Amino acid sequence: MGPVEFIVLAFPEEQLRVPAVEAVMGLRKTGVVRLIDGLVATRTAAGEVLAAEFDEFVELRGLLTGRDVARLIGPEDVQEAAGLLERGNCALLLLVEHVWAEDAAIAVRAAGGRIVGSVRIPPDRVPVDTRTGAA
Template sequence: MGPVEFLVLAFPGERIGPDVVAPLTALRRSGGVRVIDTLVVVKAADGSVSAAELAEFEHLKDVAPAGDSLNLMGEEDAAEAAELLEPGSSALLILVEHVWASEAAEAFRSAGGRVAASVRIPPEHITEAHQALANAS
C-alpha cells in the first residue's frame, strides 16, 4: 500500500461544487489515488454543523463510487473539522492512498527502510522561495 493522507479541504459557502472535486475524480480514475473515505462537513451561517458522506451528494459522488468507501470517518472527525471552519463554509474531508507511490513504498519496505519523517511544504512557501531567488539575481 502507498502512503495514506488525511486532508481537510475548506471552502467558502455551504456547497462544494463539482468543479472542485473534478481533479480528484480524474486522479482516482487514472489510478493515481485511491479514495478510502470521504465526508462533507457544512458549518451553516448560524454555526450549526452537519456532515454527510460524499456519495450522498449527486454532483459529487464520482469522487468515491458507492461501495468503495470504508466509512472510517465519523462525528468526531466532523466536529474537529468544523472547528477549522468559519460560519457559512464547508469542508471536504478525504482519506486517500497515494497509489502512485506504492511501488516506491514497497521497495523501501523490501530494503528494510521506513519513512523516518514526512513534512508537507505549502506551495506558497515554494513560490516565495522562487520569488526570493529571482529578486536576489
C-alpha cells in the same frame, strides 16, 4: 500500499464547487490516488457542524465505490476539520492513498524501513512554481 493522507478541501459558503470536485474525480480516474473514504463537512452560519455522505450530493454520487473503500473518517475527524472552517463554509474530507508512491513504499518496507512521517507544505510557502520554474 502507498502513503495515506487525510485532506480537507474548504469551500466558501455551504456549497461545493463542481470544477474542484471534478478535479478530485479526475485524479481518482487516472489512478494517481485511491479514494479510501470521504465525507462533506459543513459549519453552518450558526456554527453547527454537520457531516454528510458523498451519496447525498449529486456531484459526488458514486465517487466512493468498490472493495477498497473503508469508513475510517469518524466524528472526531469531522469536528477537527470543521474547526478549520469559517462559519457558513463546507469542506470535502478525503482519505486518499498516494498510489504513485506505492512502489517506493513497498521497497522501503522490504528493506526493513517504514514511512514515519509526512508534512504538507502549503503552496504559498514554496517560493518557486515547480511547474513553470517561475518565482
